[in-house]
Amino acid sequence: MTIGSHLEELYGLPAFTFPGRDESTKLPEPDAVAWWIAARTYDAEEGWAETFDRFCAEVDTTRVRALIVGLWEDAYDSGPTEVIEALVAARDRLPALRAVFLGDIVGEECEISWINQTDVTPLLAGFPALEELGVRGGQDLAFPAVRHDALRKLVVETGGLPAEVVRGVAASELPALEHLDLWLGTSWYGADSEVTDLEPILSGARLPRLRHLALRNSEIQDEIAAAVASAPVVARLEVLDLSMGTLGDDGATALLGGQPLTHLKKLDLHHNYLSEPLRQRVRETLDPAGVEVDLDQDDADWDEDDDGTVHRYVSVGE
Template identity: 90%
Template sequence: MTSGSHLEELYGLPAFVFPGRDESTELPEPDAVAWGIAARTYDGEEGWVETFERFCSEVDTTRVRALIVGAWEDAYDSGPTDVIEALVAARDRLPALRAVFLGDIESEECEISWINQADVTPLLAGFPALEEFGVRGGQGLEFPAVRHDALRKLVVETGGLPVGVVRGIAASELPALEHLDLWLGTSWYGADSEAGDLAPILSGARLPRLRHLALRNSEIQDEIAAAVASAPVVDRLEVLDLSMGTLGDEGATALLGGQPLTHLKKLDLHHNYLSEPLRQRLRATLEPAGVELDLDKDDADWDQDDDGTIHRYVAVGE
């Protein structure tokens, strides 16, 4: 299964794609939208950096609050190093920038697991006031441990998240982070972490303000659920999201047998492989406490070999 469509909003602002050179479109106020900057991947008339330079000349960038980086012209072949360098070089022209999403590329442009990425942490270093950062695509993605005092939301969408990225994020000092969303993916597309690699996140020691934790789209969702069941960070969460992966009865049983989850506002388990008895137990335990529970099986898919082996699939792979 592939990733979905383009972002519709960022930082609470509606997305607006900066028009092409020959398009006649009235531009909104600079601080009223999340500006999408993308190369025209098929006609090749203007690259991403050139589009961004034109954007900087036509828009009052001192008022821009959110940027959505769409397709660069060669995402299948190389990462966005030039894009990152252009953004960092323009940091003095973007004093109000608070949110960046890197890689808003839908499947028709480039499948999520074919998007080439790079070391994205120069964006965090270059924009110390950034409050939201997201990235799509795991191939070549790097995230060495950093400290960032303002970041409140971090989202990493992949069909396969490299263990080095998981460990880098887990080792980062992010004292303001409230929302962490990791799509861990499948080994078919580069996922090679284990539940133990998430231990620093689950301890919560470096994440004192974390309230929304999503560890999802994983082929080891049962193991993650078992680790979460006794994780110290859970006690302070409002939202726990273990959706989009291969969660089955083993993981759900571990959750039910672990620490209480009745303090949560929401437990998201959609796209799951749970039996009806386990679904009923979850409802009986959590819904009377007012927990919003998402157990939608969605489009969870599976197949069975002749020997009875059942194969489950994450929601987003290729």
Template identity: 85%
Template sequence: MTIGGHLEELYGLPVFPFTEGTGPATPPEPGSVAWRLAGGTYDDDTGWAEGFARFCAEVDTTRVRALVVGMWDDAYDSGPTDVIEALLAARDRLPALRSLFLGDIVFEECEISWIHQTDVTGLLAGFPALEEFGVRGGQGLVFPALRHDRLRKLVVETGGLPAEVVRGVAASELPALEHLDLWLGTSWYGADSEVTDLEPILSGARLPRLRHLALRNSEIQDEVAAAVASAPVVARLEVLDLSMGTLGDEGATALLGGQPLTHLKRLDLHHNYLSEPLRQRIRDTLEPAGVEVDLDEDDADRDEDEDGTVHRFVAVGE
């Protein structure tokens, strides 16, 4: 599976692309959409900074609530340092900004494993009122531990998430965080974290308001599931997402053998390598309690050797 479509919604708002020629009479109300800004694509050689400057000139940015950063100049060669600097330089002009996604780039523009990132935490420090933050691409991504009192949702999408980033997120003080979504990825593309790196997240000590936890797209999904089975944070969750990875019977058995999951509203295990008896056991255990269970396996790549060995793959790698 690849990422073939741009974001259509952010912060509950429809995404609206800001493009050349958009005049002040044609855009929607500034706060009614999530504005998408991109540059340096194959069919548009306008630089990102140039497009952002025009955006600031044409749109009342004091009312903008959500921004989507698409392709920047040479995203496959360098990180978005200029993008971050431009956003921080304009922060006084963006007092209403509450949601920001950095790297809404599809595979036709740049594969997820090729997207170069950088230290993105300056954006969180520079926008203390931000409630949602997302970033795509793990190459060069840096996320040292920080404190942010308003952030409610954090999403990190990668084909391979560096362990230092996992540790940085896990060590961060995020008292308002309700939704955490980490795509751990595969070692082929830089993933080198271990389950022990997730322990501060699984304890829930720094995340008192967490209700939605996604630890997905992982080649160590069985180990993650086994750790989640006894994780204190699970008792307060409404949604648990272990999808998109290499989950097999071993991990699912450990998950079912741990603490009860019947309090969940939703358990997402789509893209899995489970046997039918295990799938049925999950349904029989959770669905009568009202838990919505997603066990869709249709997009799981099943490479099977002549001896019956099945090679498992994460949903999004390259």
């Protein structure tokens, strides 16, 4: 599966595309939307930085609360270093900015595992009041350990998340973080983390306010489920998301055999490889407690070698 549509909202605000230079479009109130800014095409006459300069000239940026960064002109070849530099340079003009999504790029523009990224933590350093940060693409992505006292939501979407990024997130001090969503991916596209890299997250020691934990789209989903089964952080969660990966009966059995999950509001296991007896066990365990469970298998894909070896695939790879 690839990502086929752009974000429709960010920070609870509907996405609005900042118009091209020659387009005549009535602009909304600056604080009423999440502004989507992109170069549109690789050979666009106006690049991302030029579009952003025009945005700053035409919109009262002191009221802007959310920005979505779409395609920059060379996402296949280089990361958004200049984009981040432009945003940080404009920080005094963006005092109300609370949410940034970096890389809202769909498959027909650039497949997720071909999107070049960079060190994204200067955005956190430049915007100490930022509450939401989203990133798509794992190629050359960096996230050295940081402290940020305001960030409530962190989303990293990749087809293959480097272990150094996982370790950097896990080592960060994020006392306000409520929602963490990591797409760990497959080794075919650069994923090389191990369950041990997740231990600081699973302990919850640096994440006292975490309520929504997603460790998904992983080829080691069974191992993650087994680790989650005894993870201290689970007791304080409202949503646990182990979806989009290669979860099978072994992982589900370990999860059900661990600590109770009946306090959850939702357990998301969609895109899984569970047998019907295991699916029924999950329902029988959690349905009476009123836990919303997603066991959808519609897009789970696999193939089988001549020797009977079965290969499972994560939901989003290339």
